[in-house]
Amino acid sequence: MTAFCGLQLAHPVVNGSGTFDAIAARRAFGPALDGAFPFAAYVSKTITLEPREGNPPPRLYETPGGMINSIGLPNKGLAGYLEHDLPELARLPVPLITNVMGSTADEVVRLVEAVDARREIAAIELNVSCPNVKTGLDLGADPAELGALVRAVRPRTAKPLIVKLTPNTADVALVAQAAEDAGADAVSLINTLRAFAPHPDGSGAPWLGGGTGGMSGPAVRAVALAQVAAVARRVALPVIGMGGVASGRHARQFLDAGATLVAVGTESFRDPAAGARIARELGAESANSGNR
Numbered sequence: 001m002t003a004f005c006g007l008q009l010a011h012p013v014v015n016g017s018g019t020f021d022a023i024a025a026r027r028a029f030g031p032a033l034d035g036a037f038p039f040a041a042y043v044s045k046t047i048t049l050e051p052r053e054g055n056p057p058p059r060l061y062e063t064p065g066g067m068i069n070s071i072g073l074p075n076k077g078l079a080g081y082l083e084h085d086l087p088e089l090a091r092l093p094v095p096l097i098t099n100v101m102g103s104t105a106d107e108v109v110r111l112v113e114a115v116d117a118r119r120e121i122a123a124i125e126l127n128v129s130c131p132n133v134k135t136g137l138d139l140g141a142d143p144a145e146l147g148a149l150v151r152a153v154r155p156r157t158a159k160p161l162i163v164k165l166t167p168n169t170a171d172v173a174l175v176a177q178a179a180e181d182a183g184a185d186a187v188s189l190i191n192t193l194r195a196f197a198p199h200p201d202g203s204g205a206p207w208l209g210g211g212t213g214g215m216s217g218p219a220v221r222a223v224a225l226a227q228v229a230a231v232a233r234r235v236a237l238p239v240i241g242m243g244g245v246a247s248g249r250h251a252r253q254f255l256d257a258g259a260t261l262v263a264v265g266t267e268s269f270r271d272p273a274a275g276a277r278i279a280r281e282l283g284a285e286s287a288n289s290g291n292r
């Protein structure tokens with residue numbers, strides 16, 4: 001068992017928000033999925049206060065060893081999530097972590113209060129990769145701005161509060177420290193790295209409907225490992241490490257860098273059962289190395 005913020009998890013492998021649709025998977029695989037659910041906890045896709053359509057297409061671009069997405073966080077909004085998705089997600093055989101994002105502290109507070117009221121939800125993840133409308137920088141890019149946001153939210157919930165840090169910042173350890181000082185219970189990283197996909201017609205125009213996108217997959221793993229290690233050295237909080245994890249060995253590298261849990265994202269698009277395989281491989285890795 002793995003302990004994380006008061007939860008007892010069967011193993012240390014969870015999913016990255018937005019990369020595994022548990023409701024669609026149940027539709028595809030039926031009740032068989034409940035007996036073989038690939039993750040030890042389920043992190044749902046980011047929800048916002050109001051419904052969002054997401055970005056215009058194209059939304060995906062393949063790079064060497066990675067992909068750039070500009071999905072743009074389409075979601076049913078808070079009310080739609082609570083009414084339609086939560087009853088389905090509450091039936092999963094693992095604890096549910098709900099991921100929320102707002103563009104102001106007030107929006108985030110409203111989301112957190114609504115989520116806090118639902119006992120089906122075990123923990124809250126705060127996605128702070130939302131641009132500040134004034135500066136254009138991610139809300140989570142600046143330690144002072146992030147600290148103020150977490151301080152506003154913290155008193156509104158007794159549930160574990162995980163802050164999902166943005167990697168698009170000068171010093172991620174400094175931002176993690178601000179989250180810890182403001183009362184976060186855990187941090188998760190990395191979210192996608194901002195990236196540009198040029199149009200294949202050679203014009204230099206953006207290919208993605210959103211202009212820029214977020215890069216993920218094997219190509220970001222080395223960056224993610226460096227950021228996870230820097231954060232784990234700086235804060236005492238548990239860390240969920242992710243970025244390009246595709247095998248048990250990769251998961252072990254994140255644990256060695258100081259993570260308590262490891263999340264699988266892009267690899268689940270290639271193989272929806274990747275989480276279970278990676279957890280199995282990690283168990284074998286740990287057994288071989290004397291369970292360090």
Ligand SMILES: Cc1cc2nc3c(=O)[nH]c(=O)nc-3n(C[C@H](O)[C@H](O)[C@H](O)COP(=O)(O)O)c2cc1C
Pocket residue numbers: 015016017018019045046069071073099127164189190191192215216217218220242243244245263264265266267
């Ligand atoms: C298609 C796609 C959608 C994503 N949607 C979200 C999301 O809704 N909320 C969020 O916090 N992160 C989202 N992410 C980021 C992932 O959870 C993860 O942090 C990132 O992709 C790095 O892990 P990976 O390289 O294993 O994919 C998304 C990533 C991808 C590729």
